[in-house]
Amino acid sequence: MDIVCVQAVTKDYDLGQTKVHALRGIDLSIQEGEFISIAGASGSGKSTLLNLIGGLDYPTSGEIRINGECINNLHERELNRLRLNTIGFIFQSFNLIPVLNVYENIELPLLIMKGVSKRERKERVMRLIEAVGLSRQIKQRPSELSGGQRQRVAVARALVTKPRIVLADEPTANLDSVTGLEIIDLMHDINKAEGTTFIFSTHDEKIIKRADRVIYLEDGLVKKGCPGKSGETK
Protein backbone atom coordinates (compact mmCIF):
# COMPACT_ATOMS: atom_id res chain seq x y z
CA MET A 1 0.00 0.00 0.00
CA ASP A 2 1.16 3.54 -0.71
CA ILE A 3 2.04 5.50 2.35
CA VAL A 4 1.07 8.74 0.62
CA CYS A 5 -1.53 8.93 -2.08
CA VAL A 6 -2.53 12.23 -3.66
CA GLN A 7 -5.45 12.20 -6.08
CA ALA A 8 -6.62 15.09 -8.23
CA VAL A 9 -5.69 17.57 -5.56
CA THR A 10 -6.17 21.27 -6.20
CA LYS A 11 -5.53 24.17 -3.91
CA ASP A 12 -6.74 27.72 -4.51
CA TYR A 13 -5.77 30.66 -2.41
CA ASP A 14 -8.46 33.25 -2.21
CA LEU A 15 -7.03 36.73 -2.46
CA GLY A 16 -10.32 38.61 -2.41
CA GLN A 17 -10.62 39.70 -6.04
CA THR A 18 -8.48 36.98 -7.57
CA LYS A 19 -7.76 33.35 -6.90
CA VAL A 20 -4.32 31.82 -6.98
CA HIS A 21 -4.40 28.30 -8.30
CA ALA A 22 -1.39 26.99 -6.39
CA LEU A 23 -2.09 23.34 -7.22
CA ARG A 24 -4.15 22.44 -10.25
CA GLY A 25 -4.70 18.70 -10.10
CA ILE A 26 -1.90 16.69 -8.58
CA ASP A 27 -1.77 12.91 -8.71
CA LEU A 28 1.04 11.01 -7.10
CA SER A 29 1.73 8.07 -4.91
CA ILE A 30 4.66 7.42 -2.66
CA GLN A 31 5.70 4.12 -1.19
CA GLU A 32 6.92 3.50 2.30
CA GLY A 33 10.68 3.95 2.58
CA GLU A 34 11.13 6.19 -0.45
CA PHE A 35 13.60 9.06 -0.46
CA ILE A 36 11.88 11.45 -2.73
CA SER A 37 12.37 15.00 -3.89
CA ILE A 38 9.73 17.46 -4.96
CA ALA A 39 11.50 19.80 -7.33
CA GLY A 40 10.40 22.91 -9.09
CA ALA A 41 10.91 26.61 -9.45
CA SER A 42 9.89 29.00 -6.75
CA GLY A 43 6.12 29.40 -6.77
CA SER A 44 5.50 26.06 -8.44
CA GLY A 45 3.54 24.80 -5.46
CA LYS A 46 6.08 22.67 -3.56
CA SER A 47 5.34 24.11 -0.13
CA THR A 48 1.62 24.01 -0.72
CA LEU A 49 1.80 20.33 -1.62
CA LEU A 50 3.92 19.42 1.40
CA ASN A 51 1.61 21.37 3.72
CA LEU A 52 -1.37 19.46 2.39
CA ILE A 53 0.35 16.11 2.82
CA GLY A 54 1.33 17.12 6.34
CA GLY A 55 -2.22 18.06 7.28
CA LEU A 56 -1.29 21.67 7.96
CA ASP A 57 -3.89 22.84 5.48
CA TYR A 58 -6.91 21.52 3.63
CA PRO A 59 -7.04 20.97 -0.17
CA THR A 60 -9.68 22.78 -2.22
CA SER A 61 -10.60 19.53 -3.95
CA GLY A 62 -9.22 16.04 -4.44
CA GLU A 63 -8.14 13.49 -1.91
CA ILE A 64 -5.06 12.86 0.17
CA ARG A 65 -4.49 9.50 1.82
CA ILE A 66 -1.86 8.88 4.42
CA ASN A 67 -1.31 5.22 5.10
CA GLY A 68 -4.67 4.53 3.52
CA GLU A 69 -6.58 7.03 5.62
CA CYS A 70 -8.19 9.97 3.86
CA ILE A 71 -7.18 13.10 5.75
CA ASN A 72 -9.35 15.64 3.90
CA ASN A 73 -12.18 15.54 6.34
CA LEU A 74 -10.24 14.89 9.48
CA HIS A 75 -11.10 16.98 12.48
CA GLU A 76 -8.45 19.36 13.75
CA ARG A 77 -7.77 17.13 16.73
CA GLU A 78 -7.18 14.13 14.49
CA LEU A 79 -4.83 16.15 12.31
CA ASN A 80 -2.86 17.06 15.42
CA ARG A 81 -2.58 13.37 16.22
CA LEU A 82 -1.50 12.62 12.66
CA ARG A 83 1.20 15.28 12.79
CA LEU A 84 2.38 14.05 16.15
CA ASN A 85 2.49 10.34 15.44
CA THR A 86 2.87 9.77 11.74
CA ILE A 87 4.59 12.80 10.29
CA GLY A 88 7.76 14.67 11.11
CA PHE A 89 8.49 18.16 9.82
CA ILE A 90 11.75 19.82 8.87
CA PHE A 91 11.55 23.46 7.90
CA GLN A 92 13.63 25.72 5.74
CA SER A 93 14.35 28.07 8.61
CA PHE A 94 14.76 25.31 11.20
CA ASN A 95 11.99 26.59 13.50
CA LEU A 96 13.61 25.48 16.68
CA ILE A 97 12.37 26.83 19.99
CA PRO A 98 14.96 29.50 20.77
CA VAL A 99 14.83 29.16 24.55
CA LEU A 100 15.33 25.41 24.61
CA ASN A 101 18.70 23.70 24.24
CA VAL A 102 19.49 20.95 21.77
CA TYR A 103 18.31 18.18 24.07
CA GLU A 104 15.07 19.90 24.99
CA ASN A 105 14.24 20.85 21.41
CA ILE A 106 14.53 17.26 20.34
CA GLU A 107 12.58 16.02 23.35
CA LEU A 108 9.73 18.52 22.86
CA PRO A 109 7.34 16.41 20.70
CA LEU A 110 7.66 13.48 23.09
CA LEU A 111 6.26 15.57 25.92
CA ILE A 112 2.79 15.39 24.45
CA MET A 113 3.08 11.85 23.18
CA LYS A 114 1.29 9.23 25.18
CA GLY A 115 2.93 6.03 26.33
CA VAL A 116 6.56 7.08 26.13
CA SER A 117 8.24 6.62 29.47
CA LYS A 118 10.78 9.04 30.86
CA ARG A 119 13.53 6.52 30.32
CA GLU A 120 12.56 5.79 26.77
CA ARG A 121 12.36 9.51 26.10
CA LYS A 122 15.91 9.93 27.24
CA GLU A 123 17.12 6.95 25.26
CA ARG A 124 15.51 8.13 22.06
CA VAL A 125 16.81 11.67 22.39
CA MET A 126 20.34 10.59 23.25
CA ARG A 127 20.47 8.14 20.40
CA LEU A 128 19.32 10.76 17.91
CA ILE A 129 21.73 13.36 19.24
CA GLU A 130 24.50 10.90 18.57
CA ALA A 131 23.11 10.02 15.15
CA VAL A 132 23.08 13.65 14.04
CA GLY A 133 26.50 14.25 15.61
CA LEU A 134 25.63 16.85 18.23
CA SER A 135 26.81 15.07 21.36
CA ARG A 136 29.01 18.01 22.28
CA GLN A 137 26.34 20.65 21.74
CA ILE A 138 23.71 19.00 23.86
CA LYS A 139 23.28 21.92 26.25
CA GLN A 140 23.57 24.67 23.67
CA ARG A 141 20.72 26.79 22.49
CA PRO A 142 19.94 27.28 18.77
CA SER A 143 21.48 30.74 18.75
CA GLU A 144 24.82 29.17 19.68
CA LEU A 145 24.72 26.72 16.79
CA SER A 146 25.64 27.01 13.12
CA GLY A 147 22.95 26.69 10.47
CA GLY A 148 23.95 23.12 9.70
CA GLN A 149 23.89 22.16 13.36
CA ARG A 150 20.45 23.73 13.76
CA GLN A 151 19.09 21.73 10.89
CA ARG A 152 20.55 18.61 12.45
CA VAL A 153 18.59 19.37 15.59
CA ALA A 154 15.49 19.79 13.44
CA VAL A 155 16.12 16.44 11.75
CA ALA A 156 16.45 14.77 15.15
CA ARG A 157 13.29 16.46 16.40
CA ALA A 158 11.39 15.27 13.33
CA LEU A 159 12.53 11.71 13.93
CA VAL A 160 12.14 11.45 17.67
CA THR A 161 8.50 10.45 17.48
CA LYS A 162 9.43 7.64 15.05
CA PRO A 163 7.22 9.00 12.27
CA ARG A 164 6.63 7.03 9.11
CA ILE A 165 6.96 10.08 6.91
CA VAL A 166 9.30 13.06 7.23
CA LEU A 167 8.36 16.15 5.23
CA ALA A 168 11.11 18.67 4.64
CA ASP A 169 10.32 21.92 2.85
CA GLU A 170 13.54 23.20 1.32
CA PRO A 171 15.63 21.97 4.22
CA THR A 172 18.85 23.17 2.63
CA ALA A 173 17.77 26.56 1.34
CA ASN A 174 19.29 28.42 4.27
CA LEU A 175 22.52 26.43 4.26
CA ASP A 176 25.65 26.64 2.14
CA SER A 177 25.91 23.92 -0.49
CA VAL A 178 28.37 21.70 1.38
CA THR A 179 26.35 21.79 4.59
CA GLY A 180 23.17 21.32 2.60
CA LEU A 181 24.53 18.15 1.07
CA GLU A 182 25.61 16.91 4.49
CA ILE A 183 22.07 17.32 5.77
CA ILE A 184 20.61 15.50 2.79
CA ASP A 185 23.12 12.70 3.25
CA LEU A 186 22.23 12.49 6.92
CA MET A 187 18.57 12.20 5.99
CA HIS A 188 19.42 9.60 3.37
CA ASP A 189 21.39 7.51 5.86
CA ILE A 190 18.48 7.51 8.27
CA ASN A 191 16.15 6.64 5.41
CA LYS A 192 18.27 3.66 4.54
CA ALA A 193 18.78 2.58 8.15
CA GLU A 194 15.27 3.06 9.49
CA GLY A 195 13.15 2.89 6.39
CA THR A 196 11.52 6.22 7.15
CA THR A 197 9.91 7.81 4.11
CA PHE A 198 11.45 11.21 3.31
CA ILE A 199 9.78 13.77 1.08
CA PHE A 200 11.76 16.95 0.63
CA SER A 201 11.34 19.87 -1.67
CA THR A 202 14.18 21.77 -3.26
CA HIS A 203 15.14 23.72 -6.33
CA ASP A 204 18.83 22.93 -6.01
CA GLU A 205 20.10 20.59 -8.76
CA LYS A 206 22.82 19.07 -6.58
CA ILE A 207 20.32 18.20 -3.89
CA ILE A 208 17.85 16.81 -6.40
CA LYS A 209 20.51 14.36 -7.58
CA ARG A 210 20.63 12.76 -4.14
CA ALA A 211 16.99 11.72 -4.30
CA ASP A 212 15.90 8.20 -5.26
CA ARG A 213 13.04 9.70 -7.18
CA VAL A 214 12.11 13.21 -8.22
CA ILE A 215 8.72 14.71 -8.81
CA TYR A 216 8.87 17.92 -10.78
CA LEU A 217 6.26 20.56 -10.22
CA GLU A 218 5.49 23.34 -12.62
CA ASP A 219 2.70 25.88 -12.09
CA GLY A 220 0.86 23.59 -9.75
CA LEU A 221 1.08 20.51 -11.94
CA VAL A 222 3.34 17.46 -11.98
CA LYS A 223 5.64 17.78 -14.98
CA LYS A 224 5.66 14.57 -16.99
CA GLY A 225 8.66 12.96 -18.55
CA CYS A 226 11.39 14.70 -16.66
CA PRO A 227 14.34 12.55 -15.82
CA GLY A 228 14.94 11.96 -12.16
CA LYS A 229 17.82 10.01 -10.77
CA SER A 230 15.81 6.84 -11.05
CA GLY A 231 13.08 8.05 -13.35
CA GLU A 232 9.60 9.35 -12.66
CA THR A 233 8.09 6.04 -11.99
CA LYS A 234 9.95 3.56 -9.99
Added chain:
Amino acid sequence: MRLATLAWKNLCVEWRRALNVGSFLFFAGFFMALFTCFIGSVKTNMETAVINALAGEVRLQPAGMEKEDLFSLSGSWEEINYLTEAEMERAEKALRERINPVEVVKRVRHNVLFISDTEEVGGMILGIDPKAVSYRKALTLTAGRYLENDYEVILTETQAKNLEVQVGDTLGVLAQTKEGYTVDSALTVVGIGSVDLLNLFGYNVAYTDLRSAQELLGLTEREATDVIIYTGDKKRALETKQQLAAYFSENGLPGPTPALTTWEQTGGFIMGGINFLSILFYYFTAVLLFIISILLINIISMTVLERRRENGTLRAIGFGRMKVAWLFLQEIQLLVGFFGLLGIVAGSGVVLSLGRKPIEFGLPISYLTGRHFVFHYDPVRVFAVFCILYGVTMVVAFFPVYRATKVQPVELLKEEK
Protein backbone atom coordinates in the same frame (compact mmCIF):
# COMPACT_ATOMS: atom_id res chain seq x y z
CA MET B 1 11.95 18.28 30.75
CA ARG B 2 8.36 18.93 31.58
CA LEU B 3 6.02 21.06 29.52
CA ALA B 4 5.97 23.74 32.19
CA THR B 5 9.72 24.06 31.72
CA LEU B 6 9.07 25.56 28.31
CA ALA B 7 6.95 28.32 29.83
CA TRP B 8 9.53 28.84 32.53
CA LYS B 9 12.43 29.02 30.05
CA ASN B 10 10.51 31.38 27.83
CA LEU B 11 10.35 33.79 30.74
CA CYS B 12 13.88 33.34 32.01
CA VAL B 13 15.69 33.38 28.71
CA GLU B 14 13.51 36.00 27.07
CA TRP B 15 13.37 38.10 30.20
CA ARG B 16 13.20 41.37 28.35
CA ARG B 17 10.02 40.25 26.65
CA ALA B 18 8.72 38.93 29.97
CA LEU B 19 9.45 42.29 31.56
CA ASN B 20 7.05 43.95 29.12
CA VAL B 21 4.02 42.26 30.57
CA GLY B 22 5.71 41.78 33.93
CA SER B 23 6.43 45.41 34.62
CA PHE B 24 2.88 46.28 33.73
CA LEU B 25 1.58 43.66 36.13
CA PHE B 26 3.99 44.95 38.76
CA PHE B 27 2.60 48.47 38.54
CA ALA B 28 -0.96 47.23 38.38
CA GLY B 29 -0.39 45.25 41.57
CA PHE B 30 1.46 48.11 43.19
CA PHE B 31 -1.19 50.73 42.56
CA MET B 32 -4.08 48.44 43.29
CA ALA B 33 -2.59 47.53 46.67
CA LEU B 34 -1.93 51.18 47.42
CA PHE B 35 -5.33 52.25 46.25
CA THR B 36 -7.30 49.63 48.09
CA CYS B 37 -5.46 50.40 51.33
CA PHE B 38 -6.14 54.07 50.77
CA ILE B 39 -9.86 53.45 50.28
CA GLY B 40 -9.94 51.18 53.31
CA SER B 41 -8.06 53.69 55.40
CA VAL B 42 -10.31 56.58 54.43
CA LYS B 43 -13.33 54.52 55.39
CA THR B 44 -11.83 53.27 58.64
CA ASN B 45 -10.58 56.72 59.59
CA MET B 46 -13.97 58.27 58.93
CA GLU B 47 -15.73 55.58 60.90
CA THR B 48 -13.32 56.08 63.78
CA ALA B 49 -13.98 59.80 63.59
CA VAL B 50 -17.72 59.17 63.73
CA ILE B 51 -17.23 57.02 66.81
CA ASN B 52 -14.80 59.29 68.59
CA ALA B 53 -16.39 62.59 67.72
CA LEU B 54 -20.03 61.87 68.25
CA ALA B 55 -21.36 58.35 68.51
CA GLY B 56 -19.19 56.12 70.66
CA GLU B 57 -19.72 52.46 69.90
CA VAL B 58 -23.08 52.67 71.63
CA ARG B 59 -25.14 55.67 72.67
CA LEU B 60 -27.68 55.71 75.43
CA GLN B 61 -30.46 58.26 75.40
CA PRO B 62 -33.84 58.91 76.94
CA ALA B 63 -36.55 56.55 75.73
CA GLY B 64 -38.04 57.24 72.32
CA MET B 65 -34.92 58.84 70.88
CA GLU B 66 -33.77 55.85 68.82
CA LYS B 67 -34.34 57.60 65.56
CA GLU B 68 -32.44 60.71 66.50
CA ASP B 69 -29.43 61.42 64.37
CA LEU B 70 -27.13 64.18 65.45
CA PHE B 71 -27.30 65.57 61.97
CA SER B 72 -30.98 65.55 61.47
CA LEU B 73 -31.56 67.13 64.88
CA SER B 74 -34.15 69.77 64.34
CA GLY B 75 -32.88 71.85 67.22
CA SER B 76 -36.33 72.47 68.57
CA TRP B 77 -35.96 74.02 72.00
CA GLU B 78 -39.17 72.56 73.39
CA GLU B 79 -38.42 68.97 72.52
CA ILE B 80 -35.19 68.67 74.44
CA ASN B 81 -35.05 65.28 76.05
CA TYR B 82 -32.60 64.36 78.73
CA LEU B 83 -31.70 61.57 81.11
CA THR B 84 -32.91 62.28 84.61
CA GLU B 85 -30.78 61.58 87.65
CA ALA B 86 -32.63 58.31 88.29
CA GLU B 87 -32.22 57.20 84.70
CA MET B 88 -28.58 58.15 84.74
CA GLU B 89 -27.97 56.16 87.88
CA ARG B 90 -29.62 53.15 86.38
CA ALA B 91 -27.59 53.48 83.19
CA GLU B 92 -24.35 53.75 85.10
CA LYS B 93 -25.23 50.66 87.08
CA ALA B 94 -25.97 48.76 83.90
CA LEU B 95 -22.64 49.74 82.40
CA ARG B 96 -20.78 48.78 85.53
CA GLU B 97 -22.43 45.39 85.78
CA ARG B 98 -22.73 44.35 82.18
CA ILE B 99 -19.91 45.75 80.16
CA ASN B 100 -16.58 47.17 80.92
CA PRO B 101 -16.31 50.23 78.72
CA VAL B 102 -13.03 51.95 77.92
CA GLU B 103 -14.62 55.32 78.48
CA VAL B 104 -18.08 56.63 79.22
CA VAL B 105 -18.80 60.22 78.34
CA LYS B 106 -21.84 61.98 79.70
CA ARG B 107 -22.82 64.56 77.20
CA VAL B 108 -25.07 67.56 76.93
CA ARG B 109 -25.83 68.93 73.50
CA HIS B 110 -27.56 72.17 73.02
CA ASN B 111 -28.12 74.96 70.56
CA VAL B 112 -26.72 78.30 71.64
CA LEU B 113 -25.94 81.77 70.43
CA PHE B 114 -22.26 82.76 70.60
CA ILE B 115 -21.70 86.47 71.14
CA SER B 116 -18.32 88.09 70.56
CA ASP B 117 -17.47 91.78 70.67
CA THR B 118 -18.40 92.14 67.04
CA GLU B 119 -20.58 89.22 65.99
CA GLU B 120 -23.36 86.86 67.00
CA VAL B 121 -23.39 83.34 65.61
CA GLY B 122 -25.71 80.44 66.34
CA GLY B 123 -24.20 77.00 66.80
CA MET B 124 -24.34 73.62 68.46
CA ILE B 125 -22.34 72.79 71.54
CA LEU B 126 -21.37 69.41 72.93
CA GLY B 127 -20.67 69.55 76.64
CA ILE B 128 -18.39 66.78 77.80
CA ASP B 129 -16.21 66.01 80.79
CA PRO B 130 -13.03 68.06 80.19
CA LYS B 131 -11.02 64.95 81.06
CA ALA B 132 -12.59 62.87 78.30
CA VAL B 133 -10.01 61.64 75.79
CA SER B 134 -11.81 59.90 72.95
CA TYR B 135 -12.96 63.13 71.30
CA ARG B 136 -9.35 64.30 71.18
CA LYS B 137 -8.50 61.51 68.74
CA ALA B 138 -11.01 62.89 66.27
CA LEU B 139 -10.71 66.59 66.86
CA THR B 140 -7.71 68.20 65.20
CA LEU B 141 -6.64 71.46 66.80
CA THR B 142 -5.20 74.24 64.69
CA ALA B 143 -4.60 76.44 67.70
CA GLY B 144 -4.68 76.21 71.50
CA ARG B 145 -5.33 73.07 73.52
CA TYR B 146 -8.04 70.60 74.45
CA LEU B 147 -10.49 71.19 77.31
CA GLU B 148 -9.08 71.05 80.83
CA ASN B 149 -11.37 73.05 83.08
CA ASP B 150 -14.90 74.27 83.31
CA TYR B 151 -16.12 77.28 81.30
CA GLU B 152 -13.92 76.52 78.33
CA VAL B 153 -14.82 76.06 74.68
CA ILE B 154 -13.16 74.78 71.53
CA LEU B 155 -14.58 76.51 68.46
CA THR B 156 -14.41 75.30 64.90
CA GLU B 157 -12.32 77.36 62.49
CA THR B 158 -15.48 78.63 60.82
CA GLN B 159 -17.02 79.70 64.10
CA ALA B 160 -13.81 81.43 65.24
CA LYS B 161 -13.54 83.22 61.93
CA ASN B 162 -17.15 84.35 61.90
CA LEU B 163 -16.97 85.49 65.50
CA GLU B 164 -13.57 87.09 64.96
CA VAL B 165 -12.15 85.53 68.11
CA GLN B 166 -8.85 83.87 68.92
CA VAL B 167 -7.53 81.48 71.54
CA GLY B 168 -7.60 83.27 74.91
CA ASP B 169 -10.60 85.47 74.13
CA THR B 170 -13.73 85.27 76.20
CA LEU B 171 -16.97 84.55 74.45
CA GLY B 172 -20.48 85.29 75.58
CA VAL B 173 -23.05 82.50 75.20
CA LEU B 174 -26.80 82.85 75.25
CA ALA B 175 -29.14 79.87 75.52
CA GLN B 176 -32.56 78.76 76.68
CA THR B 177 -32.91 76.26 79.50
CA LYS B 178 -35.25 73.32 79.21
CA GLU B 179 -37.81 75.33 81.15
CA GLY B 180 -37.57 78.14 78.64
CA TYR B 181 -35.59 80.64 80.65
CA THR B 182 -32.82 82.55 78.95
CA VAL B 183 -29.41 82.11 80.51
CA ASP B 184 -26.06 83.49 79.62
CA SER B 185 -22.54 82.41 80.31
CA ALA B 186 -18.99 83.35 79.47
CA LEU B 187 -16.60 80.77 78.04
CA THR B 188 -12.89 81.08 77.36
CA VAL B 189 -11.81 79.99 73.91
CA VAL B 190 -9.01 77.52 74.67
CA GLY B 191 -8.73 75.87 71.31
CA ILE B 192 -9.72 76.11 67.67
CA GLY B 193 -10.15 73.00 65.62
CA SER B 194 -12.60 70.59 64.11
CA VAL B 195 -13.18 66.98 63.22
CA ASP B 196 -11.70 67.52 59.79
CA LEU B 197 -12.59 64.06 58.53
CA LEU B 198 -16.23 64.96 58.94
CA ASN B 199 -15.94 68.42 57.40
CA LEU B 200 -17.17 66.87 54.18
CA PHE B 201 -20.45 66.17 55.94
CA GLY B 202 -20.80 69.60 57.51
CA TYR B 203 -20.11 68.39 61.04
CA ASN B 204 -19.58 71.68 62.81
CA VAL B 205 -19.91 71.70 66.60
CA ALA B 206 -18.14 73.45 69.43
CA TYR B 207 -16.88 71.30 72.29
CA THR B 208 -17.33 72.71 75.76
CA ASP B 209 -17.16 71.36 79.29
CA LEU B 210 -20.08 69.42 80.69
CA ARG B 211 -20.78 71.85 83.53
CA SER B 212 -21.26 74.87 81.29
CA ALA B 213 -23.51 72.94 78.95
CA GLN B 214 -25.60 71.62 81.84
CA GLU B 215 -26.07 75.17 83.12
CA LEU B 216 -27.05 76.42 79.70
CA LEU B 217 -29.67 73.69 79.39
CA GLY B 218 -30.74 73.93 83.03
CA LEU B 219 -29.67 70.41 84.01
CA THR B 220 -28.24 69.28 87.31
CA GLU B 221 -24.71 67.99 87.62
CA ARG B 222 -25.88 64.40 87.27
CA GLU B 223 -28.14 64.88 84.28
CA ALA B 224 -27.19 64.71 80.60
CA THR B 225 -28.84 64.49 77.18
CA ASP B 226 -27.01 61.29 76.26
CA VAL B 227 -24.29 58.93 77.32
CA ILE B 228 -21.62 57.94 74.85
CA ILE B 229 -20.10 54.54 75.53
CA TYR B 230 -16.68 53.63 74.21
CA THR B 231 -15.94 49.91 74.21
CA GLY B 232 -13.00 49.99 71.84
CA ASP B 233 -14.54 47.35 69.62
CA LYS B 234 -16.73 48.75 66.90
CA LYS B 235 -17.42 45.34 65.40
CA ARG B 236 -19.16 44.26 68.59
CA ALA B 237 -21.26 47.41 68.96
CA LEU B 238 -24.50 45.60 68.24
CA GLU B 239 -23.66 42.90 70.76
CA THR B 240 -22.90 45.51 73.43
CA LYS B 241 -26.13 47.27 72.68
CA GLN B 242 -28.06 44.02 73.03
CA GLN B 243 -26.33 43.20 76.32
CA LEU B 244 -27.42 46.54 77.72
CA ALA B 245 -30.94 46.19 76.40
CA ALA B 246 -31.12 42.75 77.99
CA TYR B 247 -30.02 44.20 81.29
CA PHE B 248 -32.76 46.81 81.21
CA SER B 249 -35.45 44.27 80.43
CA GLU B 250 -34.20 41.75 83.01
CA ASN B 251 -34.06 44.34 85.77
CA GLY B 252 -37.60 45.49 85.35
CA LEU B 253 -36.98 48.85 86.90
CA PRO B 254 -39.60 51.58 86.82
CA GLY B 255 -39.77 53.96 83.92
CA PRO B 256 -39.27 53.45 80.20
CA THR B 257 -36.18 51.64 78.87
CA PRO B 258 -33.57 54.05 77.56
CA ALA B 259 -32.94 54.26 73.83
CA LEU B 260 -29.80 52.49 72.67
CA THR B 261 -28.17 52.98 69.29
CA THR B 262 -24.96 51.69 67.74
CA TRP B 263 -22.50 54.05 66.11
CA GLU B 264 -23.81 53.10 62.70
CA GLN B 265 -27.29 54.22 63.73
CA THR B 266 -26.23 57.28 65.67
CA GLY B 267 -24.10 58.56 62.83
CA GLY B 268 -26.57 57.27 60.24
CA PHE B 269 -26.44 60.34 58.07
CA ILE B 270 -22.66 60.41 57.99
CA MET B 271 -22.40 56.66 57.63
CA GLY B 272 -24.68 56.89 54.60
CA GLY B 273 -22.29 59.42 53.16
CA ILE B 274 -19.26 57.28 53.92
CA ASN B 275 -20.88 54.27 52.32
CA PHE B 276 -21.77 56.28 49.26
CA LEU B 277 -18.18 57.44 49.11
CA SER B 278 -16.84 53.92 49.24
CA ILE B 279 -19.24 52.79 46.54
CA LEU B 280 -17.89 55.66 44.47
CA PHE B 281 -14.40 54.42 45.17
CA TYR B 282 -15.25 50.89 44.16
CA TYR B 283 -16.79 52.16 40.96
CA PHE B 284 -13.57 54.03 40.33
CA THR B 285 -11.58 50.86 41.01
CA ALA B 286 -13.74 48.98 38.54
CA VAL B 287 -13.00 51.59 35.89
CA LEU B 288 -9.31 51.36 36.75
CA LEU B 289 -9.47 47.60 36.42
CA PHE B 290 -11.22 47.95 33.08
CA ILE B 291 -8.45 50.19 31.79
CA ILE B 292 -5.85 47.75 33.10
CA SER B 293 -7.65 44.95 31.26
CA ILE B 294 -7.67 46.82 27.96
CA LEU B 295 -3.98 47.62 28.24
CA LEU B 296 -3.24 44.07 29.25
CA ILE B 297 -5.13 42.67 26.26
CA ASN B 298 -3.07 44.93 24.04
CA ILE B 299 0.27 44.02 25.52
CA ILE B 300 -0.50 40.32 25.50
CA SER B 301 -1.82 40.47 21.93
CA MET B 302 1.42 42.05 20.80
CA THR B 303 3.59 39.56 22.64
CA VAL B 304 1.63 36.63 21.31
CA LEU B 305 1.69 38.04 17.79
CA GLU B 306 5.46 38.34 18.00
CA ARG B 307 5.56 34.62 18.60
CA ARG B 308 3.55 33.40 15.60
CA ARG B 309 6.41 31.26 14.43
CA GLU B 310 6.83 29.50 17.76
CA ASN B 311 3.10 28.96 17.87
CA GLY B 312 3.11 27.55 14.34
CA THR B 313 6.07 25.27 15.03
CA LEU B 314 4.37 23.77 18.06
CA ARG B 315 1.19 23.25 16.06
CA ALA B 316 3.10 21.56 13.23
CA ILE B 317 4.84 19.24 15.68
CA GLY B 318 1.41 18.11 16.82
CA PHE B 319 0.52 20.37 19.74
CA GLY B 320 -3.21 21.04 19.82
CA ARG B 321 -4.55 24.56 19.82
CA MET B 322 -5.51 24.42 23.48
CA LYS B 323 -2.16 22.99 24.45
CA VAL B 324 -0.38 25.93 22.85
CA ALA B 325 -2.81 28.35 24.48
CA TRP B 326 -2.18 26.66 27.79
CA LEU B 327 1.57 27.12 27.38
CA PHE B 328 1.12 30.84 26.82
CA LEU B 329 -1.31 31.10 29.71
CA GLN B 330 1.14 29.29 31.97
CA GLU B 331 3.69 31.95 31.19
CA ILE B 332 1.22 34.67 32.02
CA GLN B 333 0.28 32.85 35.17
CA LEU B 334 3.91 32.78 36.23
CA LEU B 335 4.22 36.46 35.34
CA VAL B 336 1.22 37.55 37.35
CA GLY B 337 2.28 35.23 40.16
CA PHE B 338 5.69 36.81 40.29
CA PHE B 339 5.43 40.41 39.10
CA GLY B 340 1.86 40.98 40.25
CA LEU B 341 2.75 39.65 43.67
CA LEU B 342 5.96 41.66 43.69
CA GLY B 343 3.96 44.81 42.92
CA ILE B 344 1.54 44.00 45.67
CA VAL B 345 4.37 43.35 48.11
CA ALA B 346 5.97 46.63 47.10
CA GLY B 347 2.64 48.44 47.48
CA SER B 348 2.18 46.82 50.87
CA GLY B 349 5.66 47.94 51.88
CA VAL B 350 4.86 51.50 50.91
CA VAL B 351 1.56 51.40 52.81
CA LEU B 352 3.22 49.94 55.89
CA SER B 353 6.01 52.49 55.91
CA LEU B 354 3.65 55.38 55.19
CA GLY B 355 1.39 54.09 57.94
CA ARG B 356 4.06 54.48 60.58
CA LYS B 357 3.21 58.10 61.12
CA PRO B 358 0.36 60.34 59.99
CA ILE B 359 0.74 61.99 56.61
CA GLU B 360 -0.05 65.69 56.36
CA PHE B 361 -2.60 66.64 53.76
CA GLY B 362 -3.98 70.03 52.77
CA LEU B 363 -7.28 70.91 51.13
CA PRO B 364 -8.99 69.54 49.16
CA ILE B 365 -7.54 66.07 49.79
CA SER B 366 -7.92 66.58 53.51
CA TYR B 367 -11.69 66.36 53.04
CA LEU B 368 -11.11 62.66 52.45
CA THR B 369 -8.05 62.06 54.47
CA GLY B 370 -8.17 64.56 57.27
CA ARG B 371 -5.20 66.76 57.92
CA HIS B 372 -3.30 63.89 59.49
CA PHE B 373 -3.98 60.84 57.45
CA VAL B 374 -3.20 57.47 58.97
CA PHE B 375 -2.59 54.73 56.40
CA HIS B 376 -3.91 51.38 57.58
CA TYR B 377 -2.57 48.18 56.07
CA ASP B 378 -5.31 45.66 55.48
CA PRO B 379 -3.90 42.23 54.51
CA VAL B 380 -7.34 40.85 53.69
CA ARG B 381 -8.03 43.62 51.20
CA VAL B 382 -4.58 43.25 49.70
CA PHE B 383 -5.02 39.52 49.31
CA ALA B 384 -8.37 40.14 47.65
CA VAL B 385 -6.68 42.58 45.28
CA PHE B 386 -4.12 39.95 44.35
CA CYS B 387 -6.85 37.43 43.63
CA ILE B 388 -8.71 39.97 41.49
CA LEU B 389 -5.57 40.93 39.60
CA TYR B 390 -4.76 37.28 39.07
CA GLY B 391 -8.27 36.39 37.94
CA VAL B 392 -8.67 39.38 35.66
CA THR B 393 -5.27 38.81 34.08
CA MET B 394 -5.98 35.18 33.33
CA VAL B 395 -9.45 35.85 31.94
CA VAL B 396 -8.29 38.80 29.92
CA ALA B 397 -5.20 36.96 28.64
CA PHE B 398 -7.27 34.07 27.41
CA PHE B 399 -8.82 36.04 24.53
CA PRO B 400 -5.68 37.20 22.71
CA VAL B 401 -4.00 33.88 23.38
CA TYR B 402 -6.91 31.88 22.08
CA ARG B 403 -7.26 34.12 19.06
CA ALA B 404 -3.58 33.69 18.26
CA THR B 405 -3.79 29.91 18.41
CA LYS B 406 -6.90 29.78 16.28
CA VAL B 407 -4.91 30.64 13.17
CA GLN B 408 -4.16 27.77 10.81
CA PRO B 409 -0.60 26.48 11.32
CA VAL B 410 0.31 27.19 7.66
CA GLU B 411 -0.48 30.83 8.19
CA LEU B 412 1.74 30.93 11.25
CA LEU B 413 4.62 29.20 9.49
CA LYS B 414 4.58 31.38 6.39
CA GLU B 415 8.02 32.81 5.76
CA GLU B 416 8.20 36.52 6.33
CA LYS B 417 9.71 37.94 3.21
